[in-house]
Amino acid sequence: MAEVGTAEKRPFTAPLSEGYLVVDRKKCSGCMSCMLACSLVHEGKTDLSLSRIQIVQNPWGCFPEDIALAICRQCVNPKCVEACPTEALHVDAANGNTRTVDGSLCDGCQVCIDACPYKPSRMIWHHEKGVAVKCDLCGRAPHWIEKGGPKGKQACVEICPMRAIKLVKEAPEQEGDAGYEVNLRNEHWGWLGFPTD
């Protein structure tokens, strides 16, 4: 019960993103083509440190725990947007409400990187430009010939040879991995001998 004279902190709210990336961790082959594609369309070069999607893996790990896919969740209550002191991090109405960094307003304080509740943080430090960057669903990817954003295509989805990344329109569950980790495997995957459950 709140004490007299204090206000309960309401969760920060923002207009819902019109698109969300979901992944099938059991289908991923750990090839990191998505990371290469992401950095290519955003930076014009392949650079794992600047990829908005991160894959961490352990060569000797036990399937499926050997891989973790770190994708931005375009959170319903985006802590990164909430934490940003300069409003560089904002809800981009022109790009389907993706949570986006305006680099011209970012002063490089890195508060957002710590504010992201997930590990590894979905906020990416662009060490060359001294600003934070994040997944914009390719809505503002300068080297992407396709139309990006929630109504367009995303480089990671298009490139993934295992078809293990998908764009959905409805906000997945915001607790844990539920909703963001999905099963994208059908009977053809099973025919190869791999698990489909």
Add this chain to the structure above:
Amino acid sequence: MGYGYAGKILRLNLSNRSVSTIDTAQYEEWVGGHGLGSAIFWDLCQDKTVSGFDPRNVITIMAGPMAGTLAPGSTRCEMQGIGPQGYPIEWFTRSSFGGRFAPQLKYAGWDGVVIEGKADAPVWINVINDHVTIEDARGLWGLGTRKTQEEIWARVTGNRLNDWQAVGDAYTTQKPAVLCIGQAGEHLSRIATVMHDGGFAAGQGGFGGAWGAKNLKAISVRGTGGIKVADSKALIDTWLWHKTNFQFNVDNPRNEAPIVNFTDYWIINQSPGAVPIAPIWEPCRPKGCQGCPVACSRRMASGLANEAHCFTTNWPYLGIIPPGTQPTWMTPGEWAGGLAEPTDIHGLAKARYRTTDLLNDYGINVYDVFFADVYFYILFLMDAIGPGKAINCDLPFDKWGTEEYKAAYLKMIAYREGVGDDLAEGLERAAERWGRRKDDLESGLLPYPHWGYSEHNDPRAGVDQEYATILGDRDSNDHSFDLPTHGIPRVASISKTEPVISAERLVGILSQKVLPLQGDPLMFDYSDAGLYSASRAKTIAWGRRYARFWKDSVGYCDLLWPNFFNANAPDFSGYTPEGEARFFNAVTGKNISFVDGMEIGRRTWNLDRAVWVLQGRHRDMEVFAPYVYQVPSTRINHFPVYENGQWRYANVAGRALDKDRFEEWKAKYYELEGWDKITGWPTRSTLEPLGLGKVADELQRRGKLGG
């Protein structure tokens, strides 16, 4: 330096612990990988006749321009130097490995590493972007390859794995990529590998022993930079062209195996996770090298045999599945095709996986221990090996084929204990120590047709790999031709189905694609006549040029490139020769054609040839072991043959090579290459137009220039 390159090469002299750089642009004409390595070796290795264990041996580890970008199966890393495995001469040789080492090396700002000299105590090299240190490896010496890598990860990252880690002013989530030797390399084994991650190996050549001789335990690389590509739009477009038209669609395949869990069918449709070959016995994922759409290896629910491939996962089958006393190798495909399953399949599979891990942890070349394992068992049946026997050995032969036996066998090799000391020399040298080499090469009991390396394919059947080997330096391990020509009828016979494409159509596709030697289907005729034809000379020449440039220098993986036949394409026509240059040009901004690349490959092949000539190569040495000419093959091997005006797949078992005809064939091949027919040495008129005048001068100084 241009797009696709880091711009500099790391040069390490372990004797005086100096660190310097070579500007990659100095060697740009060689493009990358193997070409870079050969050119640098030529310049820096002053005496090319020394042993691989000699401190004067120069080892190069070179990435290609595509590594770390986004081109399918383009992340191979090439290791070269004098390889201790070669016999009777330790030829200048090569090995390559996949994974993510080459990309990390480039992200750290390096196109390659050159290692000279010998450290006075065990060292490991720590590369973090531009910061390079030579570290004390006494605490790592004695560890297997897994513990070595895990220890280095802990030291470099401060144990902060799986999260962002600061590296200077940048961050990365990625573990350092480590290349290292196990106990076999430390004990100067001639069949020791250099390992990376779970199962990526520079396997053939004995480079693990060469590292051990330099007191070099590991190289760790960590980079937070990127690779600029010339045209990222074109690169992504080309990837999507490849994905749409040629890649196996895991959700809706165009061409699917006729049997569930039939991994051999990968040869037809490039489906993922298949190159451990054995059927899938436990939940797992396909695992790909960085940027690879095929993802040929696996990671398992048990965590065992992760990232291992092919023979490393299949040798443990020998004697385990099916249980029996005959040293025959039942292919998993045949087994999946209806043979009875053993009662404890999962227990047996786990035993197999543990053996695979042990092999990779010690860092031993599976190709040699596989053949030695069969050889030992036959000697045991002949009463020639055992306690107090001609070969005194206390291995528990009553348990041959079991995990326990294999563990004892591997340990003996890794630590050079008992006859393991002989086996660590490689089987051919071991047989010589036991006084058996000559007789067993006559009978074929020792199936080592060339240079201290075992058969890969049967040299009397699909001769391409073996011909390439005898004209080269090591098991050529090049599957350009045999995957389609042999793989397609083999898969059909295992699954009792019709071949997916007729022999005539297949050779039609192949012969259209082998630019600039296109238009001659007889290049792919494996009938008796086809083994000695002028067309066969073209086959071998094409294969060597392609391998030397597109694979070994550019970095394209043997598994995906070249791609002649492709079951995911409606007309079965693969992405060679279009894909090679399309990806290459998108990355580098150069404008080379497929044929331009083949010419660079010819140039590199000639430079390598010159090194071998300086090492003592002569035409008279390029002769197979006697059994190849005397003992007909017994293995069933289907290949396309052209007889009586008709193409068909036929079993070519039951023949030996004709020695005189092979010698005549060699003359045809030398003529095609522009080498002296008497000596096999390159001539000035061949070398100079290739820009290799200084190489011709050196050969002439040594009295070894072809006339």
